[in-house]
Amino acid sequence: MIVPALSLVVDSAALPPARSAPSLPAMSRLVQAVRDLAAARDLERIVEIVRHAARELVDADGATFVLRDAGQCFYVDEDAIEPLWRGQRFPLQACISGWAMLNGEQVVIPDIYLDDRIPHVAYRPTFVRSLVMTPIRTAEPVGSIGTYWADEHEATPAERELLLALADSTSVAMESIRLLDELEGRVAERTRELEVTNRDLAAFAHVAAHDLKAPLATISGYAELIADMEAASLSAEGASALGAVRRQATRMADLIDAVLAYSTATTTALELGVVDLGEVTGSVLRDLEELIVARGAEVEVGELPSLHGSAALLERVVQNLVVNAINYGDSDAPLVKVDGKVLEGAVRFTISDNGRGVAPEEREAIFDMFMRGRAGSLQQGSGIGLAFARRVVARHGGTLTVSTAEGGGACFTLELPDSSAPPG
Structure with missing residues (x-):
């Protein structure tokens, strides 16, 4: 048996309209x-972006940006052919933007005069005939985007999707x-707390330094007095012990000075100017001449650039690094090399041993x-000089690192901003 083929005739008018896509x-x-x-x-920039984009996306005659302000709708700004409610x-409860926010729904109204949610008295002085009100966030909306047409217009699905996408992006931005x-x-509060803490620490350091150095001065004074008055009667062991007292008192005084310098490195006001390295x-080398001679050190200095910074603090950094290089250089013939280079936007300064x-x-x-490392255990020093140097360099907006x-x-x-880019 032959089965005839089935044919299906569809009335195109009976099909639902195709879903239009945005252009x-x-x-x-x-x-x-x-x-x-x-x-x-x-927020001002967000409002500026949204009020223009909302109108242009759907070819509307006007757009407004509305914020939820307690129990009110605040019409922040608009982009329209005529004034609205800026x-x-x-x-x-008295306006359609409020309805959209309270219900978390996008509202499409082709003819405002056929919708009882519209306060007609408020709209009659305007050009508005049709609108779409899109809430910014569907869960607990924080505002809404209003788009208006002067003629009767029912927003297409594509137009509605564009406005919903704009509202979602606005929500994320807000x-x-x-x-x-x-x-x-939080950062500002934390910064204020740190500033107070730093000031308190600096004040404590000054007080502690004064209170500690006063008895040290007394100890050193009596040690010198004994050495002067009783040198002839002291035994070898006594003289050695007295020498140890004097050395340790001097070392303690140096340590107090180093701690004080470190504690004030971030609180001392920077007196900025052009610094010739x-x-x-x-x-620095003139001040260290005695140490250089005593260690038999050789110091080679290359061409050094200038930069913008605090001459007093940077000089102490250079001194710490040069002393470090002399002390940790070759034990028989220390060689220190100091060099510099101008980079793009920065100055590089190196001290090597x-x-x-x-x-x-x-x-x-x-x-x-x-912290002085394994090599540092063989040398005298406070263990603070490098910490101080890095802290000062950081205040200048630079970095301090060590390599081979x-x-x-x-x-x-050291890499520091150059003279054309002073630290802020």
Whole structure:
């Protein structure tokens, strides 16, 4: 038996209309708005972006940005062919933007005069005939975006989707601003707390230094007095013990000075100016002449640039690093090399030695207070100089690191902003 083929005739008029997609220009405009919102850093910028984008996305005659302010709708700003309600406030229950926020739903009204949710008296002086009101966030909306047409117009599904996407992006941007403001507030509060703490620590350091150095001065004074008056009658053991007292008193005084310098490195006001690193290094080497001669050290100084900073603090940094290089250089013939280089936007300043160097695992630890590394255990010192140096360099907006010098040894590298870019 032959079965005839079935045929199906469909009346196209009986099919539901195809779901329209946003046009390419509209999608491009939405993408641009999303990018702009992602870069916005305050509410004013968000409002500016949204009021223009909302109107352009759906070819509307007007758009408003409405915020929920307690029990009111605040019409923050608008972009329209004629004035609407910029700067005005209305009760949530008295306007369609409030209805959209209270219900968390997008509202589409082709003819405002056929919808009893519209306060017709408020709309008659305006050009508005049709509208779409889109809440910003469906869960607990924080505002809404109003778009208006002068003629009767029923927003298409594509137009509604564009406005919903814009509202979602607006919600994310507003939340980002809120979190950013909260974070900045916390940072500002933490900064204030740290400033108070630093001032308190600096004040304590000054008091402690005074209280500690006073008895030390007495000890040193009596030790010198005994050495002068009783030198002939002291036994060898007594003279040795007295010498130890004097050395330890001097070491203690130096340690107190180092702690005081470290504690005030971030609180002392920076007196900024152009600093010639060549002059600074020359001054340091003159002050260290006795140490250089005693250790038989050789210091090679290359061409050194200038930069913007505190001459007094940077001179102490250079002195600490040069002393460090002399003490940790080769025990028989210490060689210190000081060099500089101008980079793009920065100055690089290096001080290297010919000693044992710093082990990779210790290259961060040696910048901590009282941390001197394995090589440091063989040398005298406070263990504070490198911590002080890094703290000062950080205040200048720079970095201080250590690596292996060419041919061995340690190379300390400072990178600081150049004279054309002073620290803020």
